[in-house]
Amino acid sequence: MDSQPTFDQHRWVTRIRETLAQEYDPNNCDDDAETPVSIFSVSKSLMVTKPEAYIPQQVAIGPCHQWRSELYEMERYKFTAARMFQEHLQGITFEGVIGQFAKLDFKIRACYDRYFDLSTETIAWMMAIDGSFLLEFLQIYGGDQMADDLSRVSSRMSQVIDYTGKSTTHNAILRDIIMLENQIPLFILKQLLGYCKRENPCEALAMMLMGLCASLSPFERVDEFPLGQNEILQMGHLLELLYHVCVPRIEEIHGQDETVGKENPDSLGRVRYWMLVCSPLLRHLRRLLTSRMLKSILKFPFKIIRKIRMPSSSRNILNEVATFEKKLATQQDIESSPNTTVHPLMEEIMIPSVAQLSDAGVRFCATKGDISSIKFDNISRTIHLPRITFDENTEVVLRNLVAFEATSASRAQIFTRYTELMNGIIDTEEDVKLLREDGIVINRLKSDKEVADRWNGMTRSLFLTKVAHLDKVIEEVNKYYSTRWRVIFGKLLKKYVYRSWPFLTLVAANLFLVLTALQTFCSVYECGGIQVKNIGGVMNSTLV
Numbered sequence: 001m002d003s004q005p006t007f008d009q010h011r012w013v014t015r016i017r018e019t020l021a022q023e024y025d026p027n028n029c030d031d032d033a034e035t036p037v038s039i040f041s042v043s044k045s046l047m048v049t050k051p052e053a054y055i056p057q058q059v060a061i062g063p064c065h066q067w068r069s070e071l072y073e074m075e076r077y078k079f080t081a082a083r084m085f086q087e088h089l090q091g092i093t094f095e096g097v098i099g100q101f102a103k104l105d106f107k108i109r110a111c112y113d114r115y116f117d118l119s120t121e122t123i124a125w126m127m128a129i130d131g132s133f134l135l136e137f138l139q140i141y142g143g144d145q146m147a148d149d150l151s152r153v154s155s156r157m158s159q160v161i162d163y164t165g166k167s168t169t170h171n172a173i174l175r176d177i178i179m180l181e182n183q184i185p186l187f188i189l190k191q192l193l194g195y196c197k198r199e200n201p202c203e204a205l206a207m208m209l210m211g212l213c214a215s216l217s218p219f220e221r222v223d224e225f226p227l228g229q230n231e232i233l234q235m236g237h238l239l240e241l242l243y244h245v246c247v248p249r250i251e252e253i254h255g256q257d258e259t260v261g262k263e264n265p266d267s268l269g270r271v272r273y274w275m276l277v278c279s280p281l282l283r284h285l286r287r288l289l290t291s292r293m294l295k296s297i298l299k300f301p302f303k304i305i306r307k308i309r310m311p312s313s314s315r316n317i318l319n320e321v322a323t324f325e326k327k328l329a330t331q332q333d334i335e336s337s338p339n340t341t342v343h344p345l346m347e348e349i350m351i352p353s354v355a356q357l358s359d360a361g362v363r364f365c366a367t368k369g370d371i372s373s374i375k376f377d378n379i380s381r382t383i384h385l386p387r388i389t390f391d392e393n394t395e396v397v398l399r400n401l402v403a404f405e406a407t408s409a410s411r412a413q414i415f416t417r418y419t420e421l422m423n424g425i426i427d428t429e430e431d432v433k434l435l436r437e438d439g440i441v442i443n444r445l446k447s448d449k450e451v452a453d454r455w456n457g458m459t460r461s462l463f464l465t466k467v468a469h470l471d472k473v474i475e476e477v478n479k480y481y482s483t484r485w486r487v488i489f490g491k492l493l494k495k496y497v498y499r500s501w502p503f504l505t506l507v508a509a510n511l512f513l514v515l516t517a518l519q520t521f522c523s524v525y526e527c528g529g530i531q532v533k534n535i536g537g538v539m540n541s542t543l544v
Helices: 009-023 071-087 094-103 105-110 120-141 145-148 166-175 186-194 201-216 229-233 238-246 248-261 265-289 293-304 310-335 354-359 394-405 414-425 429-437 448-457 468-482 487-498 502-525
Strands: 362-369 375-377 382-386 388-390 441-443 530-535 539-542
Touching: 094 120, 094 186, 094 448, 105 120, 105 229, 120 186, 120 487, 186 201, 186 238, 201 229, 201 238, 201 293, 229 310, 229 388, 238 394, 248 429, 354 362, 354 429, 354 468, 362 414, 375 468, 388 394, 388 429, 394 414, 429 441, 429 448
Parallel strands: 362 382, 388 441
Antiparallel strands: 375 382, 530 539
16 A cells, blocks of 8 residues: 555645634634544554444444445435425525534534544535434434424434334444444534524433433433533533433542441441451451461371372373462462452453352342442442443443543543443353342343353453542452451362362372282282282272
């Protein structure tokens, strides 16, 4: 490929001159210069994990993926939506709308983090047509106020707009319009509705956006919509709005953290009383089980056995056993250190799975709310997690919310940490099954295994994520799990018995070979004092 593609230098200079002139125009720069970048490119480290979750497969919205040939088929539906939109215009033509968007050229470009070598007219037409299509699509989420408009949807548009939201094409478009790189500024939709014959266009747009977020949000809410109309219309685009619906404000989480641990002591009853009384005894027993004296007693028999000289043919096997023990010891050291600093690109955070926690007596409780409802109750041994619905659109939504959150290093990576937590406790379909039975996961896919596979695929983060609220929950869960008697005995059994099991197997094999040789020797030389019998494959040596 040509490393230096040709381009129109005159067009480039003209474009720079127009941009600088527009930027320093005192009539325009007050609003345009303060327009924040809100539509970003997805990081390559995220894109390579699953490109189809970030690249539109059905429809292109905005300039980032507009020229992909596989998306051209949807263009005819865009043009149909634009022709229908012309019928609702009041006091302005569609050409007039293009002229108004051309005046907003710099403000539109300022919303993207990349430069587009497109003319002002091309950008204006693109915003008008894509905005018309989005408004047509969003009508089904506007509630009863949009009933009259829905009745006028053409038969051609009915092929891509499903009022029930169950068709494959409709859900494919729904996934595409929420992708980070497939956004247009929200003020474009607001301005388009302002040109229509409609009362309260801002309220109508807010209703549609609220319905869309309710359909796409994986969390179940019982309270009213968390944002007001003005807050909704001030968002940069659809994905940013969905992010602020799903992710609580950081001050809300801090406020909730301050209330943790302030329960009335009298309300805890006898449970806390007996915990306070028995805690010294439990602490001493735990120290005894982990003391050096007990370890020395357990290791002493094996040290004696290891000093016995083995045949030269067995030394290679002993070396392999020693290597195996070293690897197992290293793994045990990692498992016994829940607070170990983990590199951000490691697959999972250090936390037991749902099945392991359930075996240790931990219960799971579903909450109706967002991430701020996550907590661990040490008294009742219960982890509270928000109820999440997992359907065919959820993975794309989760991945793009993580990608949007990663676009700002100063933003707390709350949602990313939540996905890491869920990925840490979900390893197999058994984990998903337990969460589903507890009402935390509402599975609308074919199997629990499919949900587990999709969760385990969302593991890569761009940098180390630290969220005080969620990190505290993880630390408390690990601390509780590591102090359970079943877990302690399991680790001791694995460390002092399972680790020596290959060596004991080797001793038994060598003993079997010695007895076999003894039997062969006595059968040839007819040992007078010793009679070796082989009954049922088991050798017994008895004195005559």
